[in-house]
Amino acid sequence: MIDPVVLVLLIPLAATALLAAIPNYRLGAALNAAACLATFGASVGLLLHRPAAGAYLLVDDLNVVFVVLNGFVAATTSLFSASYVGHELATGRLTPRHLRFYHAMFQLMLFGMNLALVANNIGLMWVAVELATLTTVLMVGLYRTPEALEAAWKYFILGSVGIALALFGTILVYLAARPVVGEGLDAMVWTTLLAHARDFDAPLLNIAFVFLLLGYGTKVGLVPLHAWLPDAHAEGPTPISAVLSGLLLNVALYALLRFKMLLAANPLALAPGPLMIALGLLTVLFAGVMLYRRRDVKRLFAYSSIEHMGIIVFAFGLAGPIGNFAGLLQMAMHSLTKSAIFFSVGHLAQVKGTQRIAEIGGVTETHPLLGWGLVAGVSAIVGLPPFGVFAAEFLVVTSAFAQHPLLAVGLVVGLLLAFGALLLRLTQVAFGAVRGPLQPVRASHLPMLAHLALVLVAGVWLPPPMVAWFQHVAELLG
Amino acid sequence: MHGLSFDIAHMLAGSLVLVSFLMLYQVRLTALLHVLALHALVLAASVAWQAHIQDAPHLYVTAAMALGFKALLIPWALRRIVFRLGIHREIETVGGIGLTMLGGMALVALSLQVMLPVTAMSDPVAREDIALALSVVLIGLLMMVTRRNAVSQVVGFLSLENGIILAATGARGMPLVVEISVAFSVLIAFIVVGIFLFRIRERFDTVDVGALDEVRGGRA
């Protein structure tokens, strides 16, 4: 019996090699989906059997949920991707050669993200995040249009600077740990770091956190470090948009959380709360305003992702058992919901032949399942019940108002701004006069429906083990 | 011995900051590339010295890479790009050299100030090194922000990265340094290849998405 955590890493890596070698795109798509499903299966295995923490790998309450979530979203995305690329191939936007590259990169990205999640070594985690970023850069530029290249380049440069800053922060953490833990590998092992974080040099840890916040925050898409995010979402293939919003942002945020735990464990270190609250609030408000002038449907939802990252960071900034729990819940819910939205939007953009909102209309009439799926997804993402995001936003706003009334009011203003914009566009796209071509699309509705169903269930009932994990992690987050 | 090694390490790190300033001062691309090579050279020396005093032979690999890749290959490649794009005579900065230099000074002061309260460092070499490395990082970023030209921005990024390598090697016993420097080199290679392939002449600056948006008919 091989350790599931190894499988979670090995399957994508092996699939990368295999897919790079297979020229047949149909087989490639199938294999991609199969590998993703297998990875998902292995990640579910982690729920049953959790290996002990090693020097490099770690599975604990925090990451087990996200590894499973990663596996699940990747699996559904690969299914969606199969029908999506079929259409792209048919319309000639992509060639089989592109697809071979795309599928290999997809698996490599998955490997990178899984590695970042299960890494117990902050250096390894950094490498993994960089890997995931680079692969997504390549995929964002897949269409080779000037806009796509532009977006990829922007992503690449901003991402690289972010990576560099994160590395500097990582080095500083090592420096802080070295006098306590001793030289060498141990001073980069996260579990060891956490155990000794109490004795670290607090000022050094603070500086490190600033760099890590900016470095990983760039990946998270916090304003004003967000610039790459909308374009990367809008210009890349939609499965990648789904994965970017659904997974990569989470992975970067996850990395940030790991370091926040270190800070929380050190009594002398500065409380990152106010900083995160300020950044989160700025992000929510900014994204809320920016949503109004969006004309591209994918860019619209990219800004919505920025907004949600703001809410999540705000929640973690609030800290306390409720704030942290809400942040974790919001991460999971946003990832499921946003990818569902991108599944729907991707097919709609394909059938309408455009991503311009003004040219899409009345889709609940022409494509009921996709259209109502979009309605449900947007309702969920703006935090309406019976969907899971509601629970998270409920906790964030109520606990924020009890602590910082003014900030909570700011958050609510931001939420309402974003709500107004998203609803406006949703009304245009889903209802009203029918605009754009009407032909049916060969869509795979299963991924979207599966995601929405999960979000729906989570809105009503959360599995007790997950609650227990989240509560434990919330405690560690301080 | 300890005092001497400290002094030499300190001197090398300090020279890196100096070369960074030299970089800020350059307005011509070709000259800038020369200074870049010098920057990498000083870094290589610094890393090699760290390898020596820490008795960490793997750091020699990093030093060698700095020497071979960053001091020779990258400047050469960039030089070719510059000539091919025909921008080797271009001079431009935003805000003027004097102001930039002043900014650089402020950054150095800031990084020293930031590192000042860090007390519990067992070994003062590291602390000073880190402060200087931070200066190099910040100046590199300043360069990226103040220069319009894609090539000079790459140079800025490279110097930023040099600062990080300096920090990494200064951190005694840090694992994965070599791996990280290799990863970084890959990153830089990507950037250079990107510039080369996509002929991103000045896309850092003048070609912006806003202008494209007009053409595309509003894909915002």
Next chain:
Amino acid sequence: MALIGPAFGSFALLAALGVVLGRHAAGRWLVYGGSLLACLLLLATGIGALDAPPETLVLPVGLPWTGAHLRLDPLSGAFLALIGIGGAGASLFAVGYGRDEHAPQRVLPFYPAFLAGMTLVVLADDAFSFLFAWELMSLASWALVMADHRPDATARAGYVYLLMATFSGMTLLLAFGLLAGTGGGYAFAQMRAAQPAPFIAGLAFALALIGTGAKAGLVPLQVWLPLAHPAAPSHVSALMSGVMTKVAIYGFLRIVLDLLGAAAWWQAVVVLALGGITAVFGVLQAVMERDLKRLLACSTIENVGIVFVAIGLAMAFRANGIAGGAALALTAALFHCLNHTLFKSLLFQVSGAVLVATGTRDLERLGGLIHRLPVTAIAALVGCAAIAALPPLNGFASEWLIFQAVLLRPDLPQWGLKLMLPVDGALLALAAALAAACFVRAYGIVFLGRPRSEAAAVAQEVDPVSRAAMLIFAALCALAGLFPGVVIDALAPVVQPFAGGRMPVQLGEDWLTVVPVDAARGTYNGLLVGVFILGSAALAAAAVHRLGSRAVRRGPAWDCGFPDPRPITQYGGDSFAQPLRRVFGSVVFQTQEQVDMPRPGEMRAAAIVKSIRDPVWDLLYVPLGGFVARLSDRMNGLQFLTIRRYLGFVFAMLIVLLLALTVTQ
């Protein structure tokens, strides 16, 4: 409580059925028929709970560590019964009316969900469940508003509606956050137990008032209501106007009377002021409206205002420890809620019937329907008379109680209340008179006179089920007016815990007379008034027919010497409202009329252009929308910067953070 499970189960099942069978006639029968039964179940449960000790239930769903708390106490019971009545009526009407639905698959799945949401609101006993249900109710009703999604007006209505509904939800979220405190005590039981500081309680009150007021339609948060209620299918409009606004009022009562406990007197002043303004504003809008359903929606605003006035009175009396007065005012508020549910459901059903029969809601295209839709016309007459507060119908009974409450204690100690009470009395009187004017106009233009369009001339009476629904509600309006004592006594256990007292027992009185405080202060006997009116009318008719002539001859109407047979020579809706528009509208709504009279010899037609401006919209929402638009225009530039600029942001951020670090350390 035992019946709640089946009711919820059937709502869920019916929603699923609605998805599956959306396009089939069987779907309509099953969903509406099932909803009817479930609503009757709710009605029974609600009435049963009125006089029973509170029951609670905790389910392991919802917020993990809190769970879903449900509680059925007399207050929930009263509103549950209200939902039951309104829901049953709407469902019954829809069994027939739904036949003419264009896109039933857009209505059927959401209709049971809407009912379930409202039911859950009144049962919820923790903040999470409450808001969950609150927003679910909004979302489901929004989907129903969007049922006929093609017109631009619907898109706008749905947009404004859901935005305001979410605003309401967010505000309540803040209120609950305040009440729950940092510990996260989300259960209502914890909130009741906590004793918030006066400032906190005041803030929570303000937030609750804004939050529930936005959903109920308090000025200036009412703008969505005249847009959204008419856009939905008529039976849904009936639910939204007749029931959902009551659920919002329930939310206010629950938070302010129950969770916050004793209120300060200034809170009563605020509620009284807003209620009075809302009542007059709503009815003024209604009286000038030319869309039948919008007219009804505006009148809903008026009635919400009246209920809030009554609640404000109850708060004022409660703050001063006058139990009898508080009981009277609160009973009046609840009674008026019931009455409004009855006659507004009825009137929206009528509007649905008119819409089906003629295809239009425009007053200027209706007329003479009393000849074509005789049954509908009778039901509509009862509804209009009831909403115009004419004795002996139910609208009068509750307004009479409110007036009694206003007059009860002129010697309240606080100056704010001293001034507010008479002003509110005046506003209520004005609203009542204008409501009568409004419904004379509505009924007269729609049902009387000559048809103003071909469609109205050939209209056919609606199906028997719809007719039955309307007649049942007309009968209920009459019954509630004739026997108000029954309702008042039934509401006593609801009022008791909040008012600290109850109204005198009514059923023991001679002839079922209503006695608000004691007989010397004023009494009213709906039954006798009804009997007297009927009796004397019958007596007069009999006497006249026996003693005088019985002959009848038909002839042409008097035309004043200018025979013009076209129906356009009649007074229309706009012309009827013109005097009122000039008297009231010129101040509040800046109404203007521009007459374009051709000079002698010119061949073009004369024209009159009227313009009405909504001050709330102009002063509050337009500037707000403009601000967001300008801000987003201004900020939009940030989407199109160069990479260097974005790097500049990163750099600046880094410097700022490092500086902050050096400063703080």
Next chain:
Amino acid sequence: MNGIALAGAGWGGQGLLAALLIQAGQMALVLLAAPLLVGIVRKAKARLQRRRGASVLQPYRDLRRLLGKEVVLAENASWLFRTAPYAIFAATWVAAALVPTFATGLIFSWTGDLIVITALLGGARFALALAGMDIGTSFGGLGASREVMIASLAEPAMLMLVFCVAIVAGSTQLSSVAAYMLTQPVGLRVSLALALVALCIVAVAENGRVPVDNPATHLELTMVHEAMVLEYSGRHLAMIELASALKLLLFASLIGCLFFPFGLAHAGSAWTGYLLAIGLWCGKLLVMAGLLGTLELSIAKMRVFRVPNFLGAAFMFGLLGVLLLFVSRGM
């Protein structure tokens, strides 16, 4: 519990039958006296104009003649048009029966209070306005439209003065109010004076008298009440005429019993007391009829759009009176 029994307790030995008799007597009395009052007002106006004028019994003759005539219905008149006259009559009659004319504490007085009376009049107006719109002529609509505009101010004004009186007397029950006014040293109160002025204005407006409307006009464009009833004929018109005569009587009695309650009999008074009270009531009516005639002759009719100001003033007087009461009990 009863207050109602209390109200009826004064009847003591006289028994239910006597109580019912007196109640019925009042109802019959108002019905019989109403046309007379109209006749007297007309006579007074004629005399003041130095005309002989018709007999004071002329309204009775008119009614009899109308009752005997056939009804001419417009072609598209509905059932509402035919039933409305009876409804209007019944509502007005019930309202008039609730006002103590010569005695307080009538057996059915607790059926309704002042607010109910106001609402009953509102109901009559509701029916009349609807009837006016039923035929679908421009005059009917015009009359109805103006009527509801006037009512939209007259009714609140009426309610305000009701409030005013009710607060002073601590009751909305007319019998109680009259008894209070009679027995308590009310004295001259500013708010009551304001209420009286308001009530007079409302009475003028409600009865369609100059300067608000002219009951004698037949120029269609200036009519309000007459425009609504333009299509009525025969017995229907008779009922409406009777109803408006009742209304005039009602207001006159109301002013009498609220502000000049002297001489009112009360439950348990002797027969002589009742007779005296009836005599006094007739005297009050005569005075008021004379005053009304004088008023109508001395001022001109207003333009329709000046009426709101006139009634608004009444509303404001009423509100002012109530405010004064709320703010200071001594006023």
